[in-house]
Amino acid sequence: MNIKSLFTKLEEVLEIGGTRKDITLIIISAVALVLSLLKADLGLPFDISWVAIILCGIPIILEAVIGLVTEFDITADVLVALALIASVCIGEYFAAGEVALIMQLGGLLEEFTVARARAGIERLVHMTPTYLEENGISFGVVNVEFLKTSEIEDSIKVWIAIDGKLLGFIRLSDTIRDGAALVVSNLKDLGVIPVLLTGDHENAASHIAGMAGIDEYRSECLPEDKLNYIEENGHICMVGDGVNDAPALKIADVGIAMGGIGSDIAVEAADIVLVDDEVKELPHLIALSHKMMKTIIMNLTFSMTLNFIAITLAITGVLNPVVGALVHNAGSVIVIINSAMLLRWKRN
Secondary structure, eight states: OOHHHHHHHHHHHHTTTHHHHHHHHHHHHHHHHHHHHTTOOOOOSSOTTHHHIIIIIHHHHHHHHHHHHHHOOOOHHHHHHHHHHHHHHTTOHHHHHHHHHHHHHHHHHHHHHHHHHHHHHHHHGGGSTHHHHHTTOBOOSTTHHHHHHTOOTTEEEEEEEETTEEEEEEEEEOOOOTTHHHHHHHHHHTTOOOEEEOSSOHHHHHHHHHHHTOSEEEOSOOHHHHHHHHHHSSSOEEEEOSGGGHHHHHHSSEEEEETTTSOHHHHHHOSEEETTOOGGGHHHHHHHHHHHHHHHHHHHHHHHHHHHHHHHHHHTTSSOHHHHHHHHHHHHHHHHHHHHGGGGOOOO
């Protein structure tokens, strides 16, 4: 048995007990932290915060190690694990237990969100075209030719059946928002490749994509189709508002949901929520993220260079401790000011 398979087995062991186990451990850890905060004298030879560190912290450390070994995946768990170990080393047991508890609680809430999204997908199965056939509802021979000739490129059909008999359909037509084509154009200027994933049929999808200026589209997508597309393509920002968008919003690198018209599951699954449903802000959001990454790299480069020079001068005796501290704090102030300039930044 190699190391990778060994850690895979360890991951399976950590999943034993499921949600009930996680809730139990979180409750016990929370009680332990409250007792530690109140400085309750329990006659124990150790700080009661160790209970939270062991119950919530050790699983986080193990999951971080498993992710690094099996997939070389550097996630938030890795950074939290390092912070936990550092806090324990310097004797900050309560802080370590508190961070571990918060991380485990956040993971539990994420599991609940995924479960709700999965339940929504199961309900959507009854909304697919195969539902009519699976329930013995026949289109009828007489209507076949009519159905073939009634397709309109910018519409979709909602079938109406009563007591197993198909009565007809209602034709619905989608319209794009004012300025949608401009938003797509601006996104293309930023190097973004827009792709339309829709459950509409080929004609409707092609029509909408053409009106919005989107070159690539996928029609008749079920929730799992959108999910598979996200998994097969890297660095995806997903924008959606429906229940069927929730899984894709959750698994995408960045998920953006509509706060007003969006479903509750979509809002919970997304990383960003547009409160006013204005997609026209997407180009600004993307451009701001690019500017923010440049600012982060600039700040890191400046601070590391400044600290390296200051440490070198301190070792050689050029800088005394007081001046060294002033230089360090001055560098921090410059970094903060440079970051604060993002608040007033606007895309040209």
